[in-house]
Amino acid sequence: MQPLGPTSLTWRFFGDNRTLLVGPRAGILQLMLPELGQGVLDHSVFFADTFGRLMRSAGPILNTVYGGSGAPSTGTTVRDYHRDIKGVMPDGTRYHALDPDIYFWAHATFFDHLMYGTETFIRRLTEAEKNALYEESKTWYAMYGVSDRAVPETWADFQEYWHRMLTERVTAHKSARYSVGYATKGLPRPKRIPAPVWRVLGAPANAVARFLTVGGLPPETRRILDLPWSPADERRYRTFARTVRRFDGLWNVLPLPLRYTPHARRAFTRDGTPR
Template sequence: MTSTTEPLPLAPGTILWDIAGDTRLLFSLPAALVLQVAHPAVGAGVDDHSTFRTDPWGRAARSLESLQLWVYGGERAAEEGRRLRRLHKDISGTDTRGRAYHALTPAHYAWVHATAYPIFLRAARYLSDPLTPEQERRLYDEPLRLGAILGIKARDMPGTPEEFWPYFDTMVEEELERTVVVEELLDPRRPIPPPPGTPAVLRRFWPYVRRPLARLQAFVTVGLLPPSVRDRLGLGWTSRDERRLRRFGAVVRRVVPLLPERLRYLPTARAARAASRRTGTSPS
């Protein structure tokens, strides 16, 4: 049974329950990651301690599964939050500005979490359906609840969307920079091996498909970043790029809802949705 001292997990009927397990998340997560590592302290922590270079697929899979547990894990969500804090307690060093950092410094830890909100909004605008003002407010409240599960104190996050945007603008203007990790994540030439388990016959074709896929990912990632972030990081974006992203988004909006559930939702989300239907907790 969940302890009364622990925050309640998210449940069917919340906005995050609907969108965090949708496969379209795979298009938006890289933009959130770039936004995170553009902070010098976060970028330095990833540069110094992450396995994203040596084990890119494993690192991505572990991060994705962790995120899925926050939303769909029920009582396991709080334990996942504790595990993450244990994992980050020894991550420290010096950032590019010569400042000491620690992964659990409240301002740094909160920034990583805060990046989800603007990216979710932009992903909804391009890849699904724009949210109404009431839905935007609900969406902001739900990550605050997740923040409590992850051990982020309420005082370290803006309490409302109205408070969030001045905070975000200040972070963009005063903190963000084009870190080494930003450069690598947006470089379509970055050497990435084929996914583990790829059949030998498909591995032969990987060199021919990797570059186009990497270019598409970099393009969508830059497009989903807020314009102020693109300007701050010196990432070019033209009106032609904007039209291309809108056309891509239109295709995604039409195709994904037609997919069967096993292809539309990620495994943890799919299992949670099935369980909620069996228990009658899924909203009508």
């Protein structure tokens, strides 16, 4: 299967920096699947080096989209990172990161990040575009070389799958609770910032982090994780998102380095800008 390229909608939207306003939605949702959360708890340095772990994961995922002819090789490498991630759940059942049901959930959260980020902060999508993006997501998933047994056939099927996962499968796993702890307790002070400076910067930084993190989560998962979110919070979030979308025309005339991630820009230079 050929990797994605400049004719794909995924190339146009996934590396757009506005999708960063979604916050850590994908990572939190991943950890809410009990088996995936347990795998991180048992095997990852996520708790000791949270931001470093996230940064190391982001590049390879972006390169499965923007890697061109190298995307399948990157996907294989990402898959093989997970070969030894296995263990036993608290109830005695076993898990393995390469179980297609677990692996596809991780991919589904990245696809959801793309869809939610685009519709919330870039522009509304037509049904035809949603269908096209879902078909492209199957091409993207194929880069990993993992069984497609768990992959819903159509966009409509994926929506049913997503609803079922949010209402029947995800939980407030310890890993997920840890990942949103800063939203209620505040961000830890960066080592390079003196305590007196952080006392000034910390309050607004915490407010923004909470707003983007909690606002960017599905309502079902806010309830599961006991994250406070009022109707007034929701109105502010929707107003913020609508304001960002209104500046789409201005955004599109900004220099490319301000608009797209480095991985996307390198791909545009190599294979052409999205069209």
